[in-house]
Every structure is written in C-alpha cells, then in structure tokens.
Amino acid sequence: MDSLIAASARALAAGDALGALKHVALREDPPALALRGIAMAQLGEHPRARELLRGAARGFGAHEAVFRARCVVAEAEVALALRDVGGSPRALLAAATTLEAHADHANAQHARLIALRRLLLLGRLGEAATALAAIDAGQGMPPSLAALAELGAAELALRSLRTGPARAALQRAHAAALRAGVPALLAEVAEARAALDRPAARRRGPDGTDQTLRLDEVEALLASNALVVDACRRGLSAGAAWQALARRPVLFALAQALAEAWPADVEREDLIANVFRTRHPDETHRARLRVEMGRLRALVKPLARVEATARGFALVPHDHVEVVVLAPPIAGDQAALQALLADGAAWSTSALALALGASQRTVQRALAELQADGRVRAIGQARARRWLAPPLPGFTTALLLPAALPFA
Incomplete structure (x- = not known):
C-alpha cells in the first residue's frame, strides 16, 4: 500500500x-x-x-x-x-x-x-x-x-x-x-x-384527553396487569399475555371502540357507523356486527369478555383490571409509514412495502394521501422515484416501526 x-x-x-x-x-x-x-x-x-x-x-x-x-x-x-x-x-x-x-x-x-x-x-x-x-x-x-x-x-x-x-x-x-x-x-x-426521553405514545383518557408517555412508561404500562388496547402495535395485552390483531383491522377497530367507552357500553349503531363507515345501517350491517363480535369474543377470551347489553356491547376485563387505550404519538392510518420516512432517508416504494410487510399498491395509495396533505414529497420518476419526509420532532417513533415481535 x-x-x-x-x-x-x-x-x-x-x-x-x-x-x-x-x-x-x-x-x-x-x-x-x-x-x-x-x-x-x-x-x-x-x-x-x-x-x-x-x-x-x-x-x-x-x-x-x-x-x-x-x-x-x-x-x-x-x-x-x-x-x-x-x-x-x-x-x-x-x-x-x-x-x-x-x-x-x-x-x-x-x-x-x-x-x-x-x-x-x-x-x-x-x-x-x-x-x-x-x-x-x-x-x-x-x-x-x-x-x-x-x-x-x-x-x-x-x-x-x-x-x-x-x-x-x-x-x-x-x-x-x-x-x-x-x-x-x-x-x-x-x-x-x-x-429515550421523548414522548413515544399517548394514553387515551376516558374524557378524550391524552397523556404522553415515554418508552419506559409504556414498558411499565405493558408490564402491569391492566388490559391495554395497543393502537401502536394493533393488539391487546394484559401482563405477559398478548393477542395480535394487526391482520384483523375490523376486529381491532371494534376492540378499540369498546375500550375507549369502558366501563360503559357502545351502541350498535355507533359501532356500525365508526367501524363499517356507514351512517345508514340495515339488517346486513347488524348481522355482520354480530358475526365480527363473535370472532372478537373468541380471540380475546383469555384476556377479557365481550358482553352484549340492551343497547350494544361492552368490554369486561378479567379480574376487574383497568382498561387502557395506548395510541400512537401521531394520529392517522399512515403512522408507521411516516415513522419509516422520519429517518430523513429517501425510500423507494418497494423498500417501504418490504419494511411494512404490505403490498406496493397499498403503500402507493398511502403515499398519495400523504403527498396530497404535504407530509411527504417525491423525487425522481418511474423506478428511480424516491420518497422523503421531514423529521418528526418532539417524539420518538420506535413504537411505530415495523417489528416481528410486539414486545419482549
């Protein structure tokens, strides 16, 4: 040399x-x-x-x-x-x-x-x-x-x-x-x-207010006996037990709606309107709600009961523990996508799809929505196109990044 x-x-x-x-x-x-x-x-x-x-x-x-x-x-x-x-x-x-x-x-x-x-x-x-x-x-x-x-x-x-x-x-x-x-x-x-010292998630209060939590506070919450409906990882946890619902979005939306209303119940019409996105329910929607509630009841049986009431449904955790809704630090269905782009690097659509475990078409639709809102921008054309987003200051996105394990 x-x-x-x-x-x-x-x-x-x-x-x-x-x-x-x-x-x-x-x-x-x-x-x-x-x-x-x-x-x-x-x-x-x-x-x-x-x-x-x-x-x-x-x-x-x-x-x-x-x-x-x-x-x-x-x-x-x-x-x-x-x-x-x-x-x-x-x-x-x-x-x-x-x-x-x-x-x-x-x-x-x-x-x-x-x-x-x-x-x-x-x-x-x-x-x-x-x-x-x-x-x-x-x-x-x-x-x-x-x-x-x-x-x-x-x-x-x-x-x-x-x-x-x-x-x-x-x-x-x-x-x-x-x-x-x-x-x-x-x-x-x-x-x-x-x-480590930035807010990592939000704890939803029964009155609609949010309390920001650091990662160590999230860890302590998940280690407690509380029934946590985790909107960051899309699942339910109670102590060491975990039920993933990331691939069952309808069931998770129902669980989240019931958790946000706990200890009260939720009317059937409200569940149909919020989960099925319709303001004019008919018997087919009510039948579908009963079917989906049956599926949710079977999945969360080790953690809680889903009980029918006179006007709707209620979530009843075992041993009368507290029910907590853990929300992402940023709202929106594209939170995980924004978390990946927050590193300041230029990502291709295929790389984003691979990291998120989603189809390229799904990622393209999400990017189009974010671009219309001015939250991401594209550089290049065709196969050379890359996507950029400004950093997300003030909080950490660790809970939103793709992971094979909900927690360990």
Missing part, C-alpha cells in the same frame, strides 16, 4: 472524507477508486459512491479476494443508506466469510453490522438478535465498530420495549464513540439517547 492510499484510509477512518479525497481524487487505480467511493458515501453522494465501488471491485484481480470483499461490504453499506433493501444479503455474508478467512476481522465485523442494521430496518427482530449474538463487541474491535454494535443492541432493545438494556447499550456506545473521536458517530449516539 503506497503512502497516499494509506493516508487516505487513515482520513476515512477518522471521518475526514474531504481529507481522504485530497489524496486520491485524481487516481483511477482500484484501491483509489474504492477509497473515493467510501469518501463520496460519507459525503452523502451515494449513487456516485456505488459507481466507484463497483468499478473498484471490477478492477481487482482474482488473487485480490480480500479487496473485492471490502468493496462488497462498502457497497452494501451504500445500499443500506439508499434504502435499497430488496436484494439478497448473501453476497454481504459471503464477503464477511472471506474477510474472516483472511484474518481481516475488523471488516468482517463491519459486514455483520451492516447485515444487522438491515434486519433492524426491516423489523426482523428475531433474526437481528441472532445476528447480534454472532458479533463480538469485546476486545479487538475498533471503537467505531464497537459503537455501532452497541447502537444495534440498543435499537434491538428499544424495538422490544426493554428500555433498561437500551440505556446501558447506549452508555457503552457513547463511551466507544468518544474513543473513536468521530463527530458523526457521536451525533448518532446522542440522537439515540435523546429518543
């Missing part, structure tokens, strides 16, 4: 992208192209960074497997920044294996961290926990990578509503970021720590 390449690599490791470019800006050899690509990625020029990294990978010969693997890892990180999460992670994991076999442990760990962040972005928390367990954040890991590993551990804990482990991981991430001395990394850790 010549002196200019070494100097550029040291500048990149310190987060000085412009300083790195000064050393290799006019060179076209594969190592220089790779460093230029990484520098452009740090400056936010991700499409150009991807071109440079692919050119560098093509330039390395068959005997330079380590350098090609490093290019694959860097390109995977650029793809993550571009929210291009639709491809297979096999190339990244193969690169990690190659780097580990050639004793390049730091870059192998970096590859695994990128795979971990991709899983967290897609809400695959079980797979993310397995990936995190395979990452050794102990001795020998560079401070910058140790900070990223702890950030991943903190996000996994937050998405599982375990604020204590999240705070501990963020404290370790802060210490590692201080040792690394990279300003961007310190800022990322500071933002993650600040999210």
